[in-house]
Structures are given as structure tokens and as C-alpha cells.
Amino acid sequence: MKLNRRKELEHKKQELKEDIFVESVTKVYSKAAAARNYVLAGVIALALGFILISVMAESGKGSDESGWTKLAVAEAKLEEAKKLNQDEPEALVDETISQYGKLIEATKGSGAQQVALLHHIAALFEKGGSENIAKVVEECDLFLKSNPNGYFSIGVRQLKAKALFEQKEWQSALSLFDEVRITYKGTVANLPALEQEAAYYTGRCYEELNEPDKAREIYKSIAGLESSPTWAELAKYRLSILSS
Numbered sequence: 001m002k003l004n005r006r007k008e009l010e011h012k013k014q015e016l017k018e019d020i021f022v023e024s025v026t027k028v029y030s031k032a033a034a035a036r037n038y039v040l041a042g043v044i045a046l047a048l049g050f051i052l053i054s055v056m057a058e059s060g061k062g063s064d065e066s067g068w069t070k071l072a073v074a075e076a077k078l079e080e081a082k083k084l085n086q087d088e089p090e091a092l093v094d095e096t097i098s099q100y101g102k103l104i105e106a107t108k109g110s111g112a113q114q115v116a117l118l119h120h121i122a123a124l125f126e127k128g129g130s131e132n133i134a135k136v137v138e139e140c141d142l143f144l145k146s147n148p149n150g151y152f153s154i155g156v157r158q159l160k161a162k163a164l165f166e167q168k169e170w171q172s173a174l175s176l177f178d179e180v181r182i183t184y185k186g187t188v189a190n191l192p193a194l195e196q197e198a199a200y201y202t203g204r205c206y207e208e209l210n211e212p213d214k215a216r217e218i219y220k221s222i223a224g225l226e227s228s229p230t231w232a233e234l235a236k237y238r239l240s241i242l243s244s
Contacts, residue, residue, distance in 0.1 A: 067110025074099045074116075096123040097132075104139075117143045118152065121159060128166075136163040154180055158198055165201060174205035196222050196231035203238060212242055 078092075078099055085092040100123065103116035121139050124132040140160035147153055161176035181198040199222050206215035219235040219242075226232070 067107035067112035070103060070106050071112040071115060074103050090127075093123055093127050096120075097127060104142075114143070114147060114150070114152065121156070125159060125163065130167075133163045133166045136160070137167070154194070158194070161198075161201065165205065168208070170205045170208040174202060174209070177202045177205060193231065196225060200231045200234055200238075203235065207238070207242070216242055 078096060081095045081099075082092055085095065097120065100116050100120035104113060104120060107113040107116050117139055121136055121143070124136045124139070137160055140156050140163070143156050144153060144160075147156075157176055158180045161173045161180065164173035164176065177198045181195055181202060199218055203215040203218035206212070206218065216239060219239045222231055223235040223239060224232065
């Protein structure tokens with residue numbers, strides 16, 4: 001009887017951790033979608049079901065238990081901050097950066113650190129500014145070092161590429177956009193916007209590198225795609241500029 005009770009408690013604890021994970025990542029997805037950050041929103045939508053399996057494989061580890069508890073506490077604090085800062089979205093972004101910045105180290109060795117990093121990267125990118133964009137690059141590297149082939153790795157690479165683009169590191173950004181667009185082609189079949197955004201920014205990089213013919217070729221490849229109207233329209237706009 002005691003053994004069955006213990007198993008039942010472990011099962012409930014596991015379910016609680018899964019609920020915390022899903023709720024937390026869904027919040028990142030919602031924020032990203034609302035901000036029209038299609039890369040992060042799309043990758044999270046694709047990855048949620050898959051990464052849950054690998055993250056929860058750490059079940060039973062003390063550090064993992066502690067990490068998920070800390071994540072849940074941070075979520076509760078941010079919900080309170082949201083109520084207090086309804087008319088000050090910038091203050092809420094600052095609080096989000098602060099809370100998840102602390103969690104990155106506090107959840108080290110736990111599956112919860114992946115979620116903390118995602119929240120933090122998303123908030124830093126939303127905040128903008130040269131210092132925060134530099135931190136985005138740094139934290140993307142940290143994420144990819146521990147999760148080089150994880151289900152979020154494609155989107156994190158693209159976020160890093162966009163940060164490098166903001167830093168005017170055209171060649172480095174181009175390499176990463178190409179990696180997402182070509183190396184991962186087909187693995188994001190359900191997310192055409194991901195590949196199209198990578199293609200659009202590839203064209204932008206070629207423009208900045210003074211290779212207009214290559215930029216035109218890229219823009220033409222996405223200008224007529226109905227599956228990604230946002231990027232198609234932007235590609236048409238860039239083509240009109242190159243033609244003027």
C-alpha cells in the first residue's frame with residue numbers, strides 16, 4: 001500500500017511539473033505572438049509537445065524539483081507585477097528581465113532553466129537597445145551550448161541571427177540565417193513563416209553586404225508565397241526599393 005501511495009504521489013508531482021512547464025512556455029508563446037515575434041512564437045508552438053518529453057525525463061532529480069518550484073514562484077510574482085504595471089508595459093518588461101535573469105543561475109542543472117532562458121531572451125529582445133541585444137547573443141550561445149540540437153535550437157539560432165543583424169554583424173547574421181533556411185529546411189515544414197523570415201533577413205544581409213543581385217533572388221523566392229503574407233509583402237517592398 002505504501003509503495004502504491006508513493007507512486008501515486010510521484011505521479012501527481014510529475015503532473016504538476018508538466019502543468020507548470022506547459023503554462024510557462026505557453027505564456028512565452030502568447031507574448032511572442034502578441035508582439036508578432038513569429039520566430040519565437042512559431043518554434044514554441046512546434047516544440048512544446050516534443051521538448052516536454054525530454055525536459056520531463058529529468059523527473060526525480062533534486063535540482064529539477066527545486067528548479068520547477070522556483071519557476072512557479074517567479075511566475076506568481078510576475079502575475080502580481082502585471083496587475084501593478086498594467087499601464088506601464090516597459091516596467092513589466094524590466095521586471096520580467098529581472099526575475100528570469102535570477103532564475104537562469106538558480107535553476108542551473110534543471111530542465112526549468114531552458115524555460116527561464118527563453119523568457120529572458122524574449123524579454124531582452126523586446127526591450128531592445130545595444131546592451132540588451134548583446135545579452136541576447138550571449139544567452140542564445142548559453143542556450144545552444146547546453147541544447148545544441150534541442151527543439152528550440154532552430155528558433156534560438158534565428159533569434160541570435162536577428163540580434164547579430166541589429167548589431168550590424170551582417171556576415172555572421174547571414175551565416176546563421178542560411179543555417180536556419182537551408183540546413184533545417186524541412187524540419188520546420190509546419191512553420192513556413194520561420195523559413196520565410198530567415199529568407200527575408202538573408203536578403204537584407206545581402207543588401208547590407210552590397211550584393212543586390214543575391215538579395216533580389218532571395219526576395220523573389222518568397223514574394224509570391226501565400227503561406228507567409230507578411231514576409232511576402234516585405235519582400236515585395238524590398239524589391240521595389242532595389243528597383244528604384
